[in-house]
Amino acid sequence: MATLPDGALMQRAATGLATAVADLLGGVYGRRIVLLVGPGDNGGDALYAGGVLARRGASVEAWLLADTWHDDALAALRRAGGRTSAPRPLRAGAVDVVVDGVFGIGARPGLPPRVAEAVIPISSSIPFVAVDVPSGVGVDTGEGGGMHLRADLTVTFGTHKIAHLADPAAQACGVVELVDIGLDLPPAPVESLGEADVAGLLPRPRPDDHKYTRGVVGVRAGSATYPGAGLLAVAGANTGLAGMVRYVGSAAETVKQHHPEVVGPGRVQAWVVGPGTADDAEQHLAEAVADDVPLVVDADALGHVTAPLPQAVLTPHAGELAAMLGVERKAVEAAPLRHATDAAARFGCVVLLKGNHTGIAGERVRITTAGTPWLATAGAGDVLSGLIGALLAAGLAPFDAASVGSWLHGAAGTLASDGGPITATDLARAIPRVVQQIAVRHWGL
Ligand SMILES: NC(=O)C1=CN([C@@H]2O[C@H](COP(=O)(O)OP(=O)(O)OC[C@H]3O[C@@H](n4cnc5c(N)ncnc54)[C@H](OP(=O)(O)O)[C@@H]3O)[C@@H](O)[C@H]2O)[C@@H](O)CC1
Numbered sequence: 001m002a003t004l005p006d007g008a009l010m011q012r013a014a015t016g017l018a019t020a021v022a023d024l025l026g027g028v029y030g031r032r033i034v035l036l037v038g039p040g041d042n043g044g045d046a047l048y049a050g051g052v053l054a055r056r057g058a059s060v061e062a063w064l065l066a067d068t069w070h071d072d073a074l075a076a077l078r079r080a081g082g083r084t085s086a087p088r089p090l091r092a093g094a095v096d097v098v099v100d101g102v103f104g105i106g107a108r109p110g111l112p113p114r115v116a117e118a119v120i121p122i123s124s125s126i127p128f129v130a131v132d133v134p135s136g137v138g139v140d141t142g143e144g145g146g147m148h149l150r151a152d153l154t155v156t157f158g159t160h161k162i163a164h165l166a167d168p169a170a171q172a173c174g175v176v177e178l179v180d181i182g183l184d185l186p187p188a189p190v191e192s193l194g195e196a197d198v199a200g201l202l203p204r205p206r207p208d209d210h211k212y213t214r215g216v217v218g219v220r221a222g223s224a225t226y227p228g229a230g231l232l233a234v235a236g237a238n239t240g241l242a243g244m245v246r247y248v249g250s251a252a253e254t255v256k257q258h259h260p261e262v263v264g265p266g267r268v269q270a271w272v273v274g275p276g277t278a279d280d281a282e283q284h285l286a287e288a289v290a291d292d293v294p295l296v297v298d299a300d301a302l303g304h305v306t307a308p309l310p311q312a313v314l315t316p317h318a319g320e321l322a323a324m325l326g327v328e329r330k331a332v333e334a335a336p337l338r339h340a341t342d343a344a345a346r347f348g349c350v351v352l353l354k355g356n357h358t359g360i361a362g363e364r365v366r367i368t369t370a371g372t373p374w375l376a377t378a379g380a381g382d383v384l385s386g387l388i389g390a391l392l393a394a395g396l397a398p399f400d401a402a403s404v405g406s407w408l409h410g411a412a413g414t415l416a417s418d419g420g421p422i423t424a425t426d427l428a429r430a431i432p433r434v435v436q437q438i439a440v441r442h443w444g445l
């Protein structure tokens, strides 16, 4: 994506940035602001915004951290009463905010030593506002890129970039504020579903439906070692989004005790295979694949995927994906989107890589930001695989089933949590409530 052209768009960006900084500070007059200024338009945006803030009574100093800078923008800052100064250590409370205008959307990942030396002695308790992206992150990959800055607030223009959505870069962005400056933009390289998108994709029961027309999902999960994983995958599948749930596995008695709606083997429109299946995983996978219906492959079954599975959604966490690709877990965590995309190409199917922000690679790339870290709890992934299976059985294409399922899962986790801890059982129980809220808000029911 091109950097912002000079002139009107830059002025609009600077005004949006200045407004966001003023909102963060709760006022402007008398506030002390440091601008970290790089060589390009990103630094220009920061300098022009600094000018706007200086005119409103802020004390603004610019640290010029490259050999060149945006001349007109620096002149504007000076006219408004701002000044340049040399970098110095900043202890807590020394200034009110630091604005990171070092590098923007055109930059390579990483930071030059001169920038690192200026930034390291700044107290981490001073708020940082990034212009477009925290400097040093991989804008188009979401990768960390070695050393990079971290922001409490990132102000970006026109559209979100991959770094705002994909971890680990997204975690460095803090809150992301999008400012519309009237840019004419190409289609986004990644998507992130919102509630209205999910409402448009979710299967709705029709008056002439019966349970079989709504789809039957079969769950092959659980074992003597992990009966709970079977129960939780069933709990995710048995949330009312498909017409019926079948269970095949060694936890059948326990499953029936907890879920009287669930029936035994028979014909299904989609399978969920893997959670807690331990030594039975390979056979379960072979039997599910032989049925030639869409399927979710999770947990222990992932290690038995050797050939492309065009109708599948694979749902690994970083450790499972690392094992599938023969790389270290750390490598996946440093570049989750790239590894998910590689795996989707290699296995010819949709790959959903679970994490704080979950990435779904298939015909395109979607990223789910709807969850909460309270979802990092045993069995939450088992619930997800069941839920996606239900959506497949209900007729969604694998890419949509994965991304809608992931969004509902995140929203259910957030609703169930309400800021506090949750179990996977709480999560599964919240899924129908999320769907009900969507129905009321978007379907007029
Ligand atoms: N209720 C149920 O029935 C549930 C059943 N479940 C089922 O369990 C099965 C295994 O799935 P999983 O994702 O947990 O394990 P997996 O990918 O093999 O990674 C193992 C890695 O974890 C690590 N490790 C272990 N303990 C650790 C510790 N204390 N602190 C730190 N690390 C620790 C361990 O490292 P190590 O100890 O070897 O150093 C290893 O690297 C699967 O079938 C799943 O469906 C789950 O869904 C949960 C609910």
Ligand SMILES: Nc1ncnc2c1ncn2[C@@H]1O[C@H](COP(=O)(O)OP(=O)(O)O)[C@@H](O)[C@H]1O
Residues within 6 Å of the ligand: 317, 354, 355, 356, 357, 358, 371, 372, 373, 374, 375, 376, 377, 378, 379, 380, 381, 382, 383, 384, 409
């Ligand atoms: N830090 C986090 N923030 C948000 N969601 C998380 C976080 N950690 C895990 N999750 C979500 O919780 C689920 C955990 O799944 P998984 O790792 O398979 O656990 P399990 O095997 O115990 O079910 C995934 O959906 C994942 O996206």
